[in-house]
Amino acid sequence: MSCLEPHRKRAFGPPAIVPETVTLEAQDMPGLRPVACVEEGAEVALGTPVMHDRARPAIRVVAPVAGRVVRVETGLGRRVIRVVIRPAGPARAAPVRAVGDTRELMLIHGLWCDLRTRPFDRVPDPEVRPKAILVNALDGAAVAAAQAAPFALGHGLRALCRLTDGPVILCQHGGAALAPAEGRVELDTVAPRHDGMAHRLRRLCSVAHGGEVWTLDAQTAIALGRLCGEGLFDPTRLVEIVTPMGEVAGLRQAPLGADLAEALKEAGWTTxxxxxxxxNESRIDPRHDAVPPPDGALGPIVPVPALAATLPMRLRAIPLLHALQIGDAETARRHGCLDLVEGDMRAASAICASGADYGALLRRVLDELEGER
Amino acid sequence: MRDGSVTALRKRAARDATALRLIALAPPAVILFLRAPGTAWPHALAVVTAALACALIFAELRGRGPIFEVLVPALLMVLFAPPEAAPWQLALALSLALVLGALVFGGAGFGFLSTGALALALLAFSFPPLAAVVPETPVLWAALPGGALLLLAGLAPWRVVLAGAAGFALATGAGGSGFAQGAPLAVLLVYFAADPFGAPVTGPGQWLSGLMVGGLIALLGAAGGPGFDMSAGVFAVLLAGLFAPLIDAGVIAVADWREGVSHG
Incomplete structure (x- = not known):
């Protein structure tokens, strides 16, 4: 890991996954039209651009490993679907020439695609300045990564301040502060265990009445900090794997896009x-990967408090779910759906008896609202 | 997950709503069958047949729908209908209530009224002397644990129950309410006023609706002399249920206005 960290908790970190293949999905660049910039069979080095946005080529995805491109799948109009790389060796952080400001660094090293906007959950436009940046340190993998690299996280947070005129807020679930709050870096250490980024956003800087906020995972901030502070490009991330029983099987370290099948089999997944x-994925939970139910007619919403508590909307939670079910975008916007993204709706879909996939319903409404802008 | 059992119950409550509501109603029904088998069995046979028939016909017509939710109002009907009512009268009132209160809207949960209260009110409308009655004390006792289960699971909004009791106490002057008044009031509030589909869904709305139910019970029951009148209670619930969507809309409009003020 880093040579600047004075006292690292673990000497070698969690066990690393050495994948057979690394798959970079174009779906991970929501809102963009990615095109491939490598050919099948080409050799790529760590950090070589693999795909970029057609309209703004500066936004790009880079190779997280050195190896050979074995497949480039494209769809209509040269639009790339995924790029598969066979790594030549294990992924590890490598020294790079880190020049330029935060924006350039993030664009050059493919970290920009980790940023997401709220509303709409898109990769942000580099020309925009958001009113705040929220850093997600809510799950186990992010906390473990932050505890192993507090200096890099601090560097990263300070670097992020240059992207916004507002605050950079590190969101964590109680516990000791993962990074010092200084300058425009703020900490949000409210303890409830089950709230998510939507609750934090709603409370700290809601975008329901306009404005744009960016969110990113703490591990991206750490990667950025390492890039600025030590000149190291680290393409690996920690990931928490959950067994089918719902227990955490453990942390693994893997490069972005690594095939996790082997690790999942070890965790007791059946197929x-x-x-x-x-x-931006730091927790693999089989219950989240479950196939959504076939869309037949939806049942009634039973308005229980557990369902309302999954959303940060307080008294508007049930009316919002009603609006999403009937696809009423204007009412949903009035109830604050701009603060939400698909991932926030998982708990509601699991608890609600109607069988609705609220993630998909929300996406439909958000697309409609985005089109109206 | 390391959730406690109560948390797990509350998370499962929405999916198992029908089962939980039937479990809550099972003990009083059993006691009723044991104490008055002569009237309870024909009543139960009539209402369950009518309810399932309506639900089946609508399920067939729409090609969808679980049908067992209709057993909840059916059981409420058996428990609270007067013993002198004929089985066909109960069946008729319940069928009408189910069709008008739930099935034409798309099934249980899509309507906006408590179907049990609607059925009892329709019975009183259609056959005037047959007003809802307070069941016998052992039956009331047996209904209380089920009520607690519904409150715990979140299937009966507690704000409605609390505000209903407060409203009744305020309107009647809070005097002299022992078990004879308290238990029937509690049962009425939990099983009828705090119907998950009939009550408002916003917190302040639930308080308002509960206060309204409590006040109306006292107001409508005052004509029949002091004490608790089940029939008045049923009408109070129905009236408050009619206002529930309006109350929700009002609460949200006020919240919108306040947010608009604070955001400029």
């Missing part, structure tokens, strides 16, 4: 298919 580590 793990090829399952690449997606961008």
């Amino acid at each position: 793990p298919a090829t399952r690449p580590l997606r961008r």
Whole structure:
């Protein structure tokens, strides 16, 4: 890891996954039209651009490992779907020439695609300045990574301050502060165990009445900090794997896009298919990967408090779910759906008896609202 | 997950709503069958047949729908209908209530009224002397644990129950309410006023609706002399249920206005 960290907790970190293949999905660049910039069979080095946005080529995805491109799948109009790389060796951080400001660094090293906007959950436009940046240190993998690299996290947070005129807020679940709060870096250490980024956003800087906020995972901030502070490009991320019983099987370290099938089999999953580590994914839970129910007619919403508590909308939670079910975008916007993204709706879909996939319903409404802008 | 059992119950409550509500109603029904088998069995046979028939016909017509939710109002009907009512009268009132209160809207949960209260009110409308009655004391006792289960699971909004009791106490002057008044009031509030589909869904709305139910019970029951009148209670619930969507809309409009003020 880093040579600047004075006292690292673990000498070698969690066990690393050495994948057979690394798959970079174009789905991980929501809102963009990615095109491939490598050919099948080409050799790529760590950090070589693999795909970029057609309209803004500066936004790009880079190779997380050195190896050979074995497949480039494209769809209509040269639009790339995924790029598969066979790594030549294990992924590890490598020294790079880190020049330029935060924006350039993040664009050059493919970290920009880890940023997401709220509303709409898109990769942000580099020209925009958000009103705040929220850093997600809510899950186990992010906390473990932050505890192993507090200096890099601090560096990263300070670097992020240059992207916004507002605060950079590190969101964590109680516990000791993972990074010092200084300057425009703020900490949000409210303790409830089951709230998510949507609750924090709603409370700290809601975008329901306009404005744009960016969110990113703490591990991306650490990667950025390492890039600025030590000149190291680290393409690996920690990931928490959950067994089918719902217990945490443990942390693993894997490069972005690594095939996790082997690790999942060890965790007791019955039929793990090829399952690449997606961008910003730090927890693999079989219950989240479950296939959504076939869409027949939806049942009634039973308005229980447990359902309302999954959303940060307080008294508007049930009316919002009603609006999503009937696809009423204007009412949903009035109830604050701009603060939400698909991932926030998982708990509601699991608890609600209607069988609705609220993630998909929300996406439909958000697409409609985005089109109206 | 390391959730406690209560948390697990509350998370499962929405999916198992029908089962939980039937479990809550099972003990009083059993006691009723043991104490008055002569009237309870024909009543139960009539209402369950009518309810399932309506639900089946609508399920067939729409090609969808679980049908067992209709057993909840059916059981409420058996428990609270007057013993002198004929089985066909109960069946008729319940069928009408189910069709008008739930099935034409798309099934249980899509309507906006408590179907049990609607059925009892329709019975009183259609056959005037047959007003809802307070069941016998052992039956009331047996209904209380089920009520606690519903409150715990979140299937009966507690704010409605609390505000209903407060409203009744305020309107009647809070005097002299022992078990004879308290238990029937509690049962009425939990099983009828705090119907998950009939009550408002916003917190302040639930308080308002509960206060309204409590006040109306006292107001409507005052004509029949002091004490608790089940029939008045049923009408109070129905009236408050009619206002529930309006109350929710009002609460949200006020919240919108306040947010608008604070955001400029």
